[in-house]
Amino acid sequence: MRSWRAIMIGVIAFAAAFWLLRETRSITMPLVTALLLALAVWPMVGAISRNMPRSLKWLGPLAGLLVVLLLLLAFMVALGVAANQVYGLVGDMGPRLSGWLAGFGLSSPEGGEQGGIASIAFGSGSAMSTAMTALGLTARTLGGIVLILFLMLLMLTEVESWHRKFIAVSADSSDRTMRETGRSVGQKFRTYFNTRVLLGAITAALYVGWLALFGVDYLLLWGLLAVLLNFIPTVGSIVAGLLPVAYAFVSKDPGTAAMIAAGLLVIEQIMGNLIDPLILGRRIAVSPLVVLVSLGFWTILWGIPGAILAVPLTVLVILAMAHFDALKPAALLLTDRSSFEELEEFRRSS
Known part of the structure; x- marks a missing residue:
């Protein structure tokens, strides 16, 4: 009975926080x-x-x-x-x-x-x-x-x-907790931003090179979109690949457009499923499912800025919860870690 009461309180608190964040998004x-x-x-x-x-x-x-x-x-x-x-x-x-x-x-x-x-x-x-x-x-x-x-x-x-x-006004441990959380969030945000720029630039170069082989116009546009949309997890990279393919279907014959689509798909699979997790995986440690859910959550709350900030905000929430014993189980569920020891290692890493 007590556990159900706690669950209901948690659901109500989450709904209230969601409503409050949405209604006060301008602030x-x-x-x-x-x-x-x-x-x-x-x-x-x-x-x-x-x-x-x-x-x-x-x-x-x-x-x-x-x-x-x-x-x-x-x-x-x-x-x-x-x-x-x-x-x-x-x-x-x-x-x-x-x-x-x-x-x-x-x-x-x-x-x-x-x-x-x-x-x-x-x-x-x-x-x-x-x-x-x-x-x-x-x-x-x-x-x-x-x-x-x-x-x-x-x-x-x-x-x-x-x-x-x-x-x-607080105990030494509380102050230390806040400083550790701030330092860790700042470091991970810098890592995330720098990595997104780097991976976006590499993806853009590969896109432009592949599209240039088939004489596709507006190469600068497709390259810039690959960099900019790379900041929106998962969905951004899909859109960045679909747009030049759609243009190719109108400006080229179907066979050429299909070859362009196949090449961009290979590039996206290598960058998204191999390079990206290899570089960011251990530092960000957010479950891929949680990334998609958080993308929808923050986009509903704050629109495009929420989509861009979805991963950093989720990491901020995880790190904040990981500092409190009562919230550590929820923090663990949001990460790709499988034990509290690994969660603690992620929390202390910079």
Whole structure:
């Protein structure tokens, strides 16, 4: 009876937490993102601050902010280049799709090449609507980025003050637990980010090389998408492979498109099922099933940012639970480890 009561309490608590996170996502998502970024750059920030006189300790947080800004700038440039390529691709797809449909005895929308996808997607009326939507989305995105960076800077500036406060109000073991969790999460987040960039770049190079053999256009777009979508677990890599295959089916003959699809499938299987687990497996230690479930969970909660942060957030939850005896069984179930000793080894690893 007591166990059922505990289960019901746990289910209710989970549902309440889910509802709270979803309803407060405009606050909690930037806050958690800022926390992960602060943990990721803290070793560098701490090293700089410790070697500076008191009047110049602000240089540490400033350096951390500049690093994040540079990475963000690179990401935004990549998105801009990809968006420009997509614009050209959509404009090019009208005549190509018309010819492809004509091969099957079908006619394209609005009849004729000039009235294909390009005119539908970028007609005068829809162009204005698309521009306004893009402008609103850009404004919201920039506002969210500014908020995240501001919160991260505050965290980096006040971390020492909060550290002293925790020492004053909590036992030494509690303070040590928080420091260990923060250090471990930061290290694993840096490892995850760096590895995703590296694997995405390798995958992109292989994709571009294979597509170039068949004369597929927009190689830069497919390469950028392979890197960017690589940050979304499982689903991102599938989409990154399907998009050039779909384009090949329209722009090439079916046999060539099938060969392109087969080659990309081989690349994805090698990178996703061999290289990725070999590099990240021991450091991230999240069960593949849990990765998929967490992807859906965080995407429902926070949309695309949740999908990108799904694995780091799940690792954060696992490490936090692994520090408490009552929650260790749940933490073990979320990992690919098979014993509490292995879970403890994962918790202490950096």
